[in-house]
Amino acid sequence: MKITRKDVENVALLSRLEFSEAELVKSTEQLNAFLDYADVLTQVNVEGVEPTAHVLPLRNVLRPDEVKPSLARELALTNAPSQENGYFKVPKIMEG
Numbered sequence: 001m002k003i004t005r006k007d008v009e010n011v012a013l014l015s016r017l018e019f020s021e022a023e024l025v026k027s028t029e030q031l032n033a034f035l036d037y038a039d040v041l042t043q044v045n046v047e048g049v050e051p052t053a054h055v056l057p058l059r060n061v062l063r064p065d066e067v068k069p070s071l072a073r074e075l076a077l078t079n080a081p082s083q084e085n086g087y088f089k090v091p092k093i094m095e096g
């Protein structure tokens with residue numbers, strides 16, 4: 001399947017893009033080169049190759065969920081620009 005100049009012009013119109021004459025020619029050539037390469041990839045023998053989502057085996061690396069001492073509230077609030085009743089006080093951002 002070949003991409004024509006008219007195809008590129010149509011996509012540019014739908015995308016609200018303005019291309020110069022040189023950009024239209026270049027884009028048409030680049031898109032066709034991409035499709036040619038995709039055709040080459042369809043010829044690769046993948047028999048016996050299991051589909052994967054990633055080239056490396058991945059697994060979640062999670063630490064154990066353990067209770068540990070945390071920062072004291074008073075220490076956490078020492079540099080707060082504003083605090084109230086032991087909490088950070090921030091400006092209201094939603095009307096309600």
